[in-house]
Amino acid sequence: MPLSVLFVDDEPQTLRGLQRLIHSAGLDWRVSIALNGEAALDILGQQSIDVLVTDLHMPGLSGRSLLAECARLHPAVLRIVLTADSEPQDMMTVLATSHAVLCKPCPSETLIGRITRAVGLRRFLDPAEARALMSGLPHLPTIPRTYLTLHDEMARLDPSESIIVSIIDADPPVAAQFLHVANSAYFAPRAPIQRTLTAVRALGFDIVRAVVLERGIIAQFDPAKLPHNFDSAGLWSHCFRVAALARRIATINGGEAGERDAAFTAGLLHDLGWLILAANRPTAYRTIAEAPRDLPIADRSSLERRHAGATHAEFAAYLLGLWGLPDRIVEAVAYHHTPLAHLDPAIGSVAGSVAGCDGALLAVHVANALVEAPADDPLRGLDPGLVDHPLTRLHKTEWIEAARALHP
Missing domain, CATH: 3.40.50.2300 (Response regulator)
Known part of the structure; x- marks a missing residue:
């Protein structure tokens, strides 16, 4: 048709x-x-x-x-x-x-x-x-105005740092979180960063945009109106840790700058779908959240589709794609639990220029698996098809060390 x-x-x-x-x-x-x-x-x-x-x-x-x-x-x-x-x-x-x-x-x-x-x-x-x-969901977030203004300025041939700083500083909650991120151990500044301009230069445009987008989305939801078992602070703390680790893993894997920054952005937004479900389908969210944490991914996805109509990854990817975010970010969010679903059968291998699909997807999947994994089995959450992949054998020790360094 x-x-x-x-x-x-x-x-x-x-x-x-x-x-x-x-x-x-x-x-x-x-x-x-x-x-x-x-x-x-x-x-x-x-x-x-x-x-x-x-x-x-x-x-x-x-x-x-x-x-x-x-x-x-x-x-x-x-x-x-x-x-x-x-x-x-x-x-x-x-x-x-x-x-x-x-x-x-x-x-x-x-x-x-x-x-x-x-x-x-x-x-x-x-x-x-x-x-x-x-x-038809009644409480979908809209793309934040600050993000749109910032994106337009950064897309210019000669973007102005002073205008970028003024856009960020005009939104105090975003500016405060932005400085918090720039001073975090994940980016290891040599000295405390106290000025927005210094933070912009230290982080780079793509990470600046990602943080502004994430903060702008969070600000649209009243925590008091979300289900009582929705841990907003815990969710976004997890997302930030995944983002930072995904960027580090993309670097270890030899990813170029755009791939590293895409990994960070996708990591920061990969669980946005949980917020969408909590705000729009609270009963379904409570049922899904009460399921065992060690439920296999296929069973959890089936549970989400049965109660909510789609998985949290699908909801988030669809919304971000409609907002016009780059394909590699949308796809990394969509497949962050199931990277092999992105596999091209003609290639016969997995993620990244080294292995078959975009490296940002691989980095987010690995980071999400490692960030809260038990110390005695750090790769337990890795897709089974990746466990013995040459890329995993080559870099798994570095991945695990990076996870421990970022999240002691």
Whole structure:
């Protein structure tokens, strides 16, 4: 079945341009168009639509109202905003009802890439009922505004350190946590870091973004409204330890800088799915959390799908992918318990340029296995298919030593 996309805009010229864009790209997509929100709702009610791409400012039913109605009536439809609106206060309400926001004018490759990514990520939530469950969850975090502003500045050809510092310092809770991370033993500063600028230079842009993203997500949830057995502090402490160790393991494995930083970001976000489940399906979360900790991964995944519709890894990966995070980060989150699920049968080996899939995935999986492993069996949580892999035999002693050094 070809992908079905509905474009909504009150400018006929814009709609014709979007149709030409899809046609010239040679894509086998079924494209529908609507000049207003009312017509779009009629089409959604009569046709099977995979993706809705809408403007915000239209006469009659506005784009905001259309997004809300689509979320209520057709939760499985992926909702993307294409707008010239740039007011931060206004956009926060849009972020809450959409999966992605793109600014006009939008390069064709960006629009097509975002739609393709959103649809491709559905492989993490199959069957369709699970995708609908994810789209219809009432308490999903939105991508933090501070992160978006920071990302835009860092993406410039000549990013300004002073602007980056001012963005971080304008969000005091984020700034405080940022300095805490920079001064932690994991990054071993030679002297205490007291200035944001020094921390930015010490950590690098990718780690800065990761910390700002993680803090911005946490700030959106009230701990008092989460299940009583949800240990927020414990969860994020675990995630930070996994992130730091994953970065160290990627370094040991010979990963390049981008791979090391991706490992850190994915490690920091790998258990975001537990927060999503706790906030949206508290009864299911309590049932899953009460299961034995040593339950085999396959059995735990089955338990999560039975009670919540998908695993915590799938929920997190889907959301991060829709936010536009790089594929290697999304995939490392999705497969952090099951790295061999990422295996290309034609290659016949495992993770990384050395072994078959991205090295960030391998690093996060190993770090997650090691970070709370018993001292007498540190590799117990490793995927059985990796235990005798040449890469494991080569580096396992260094991995274990790194884990002990970071987490004495």
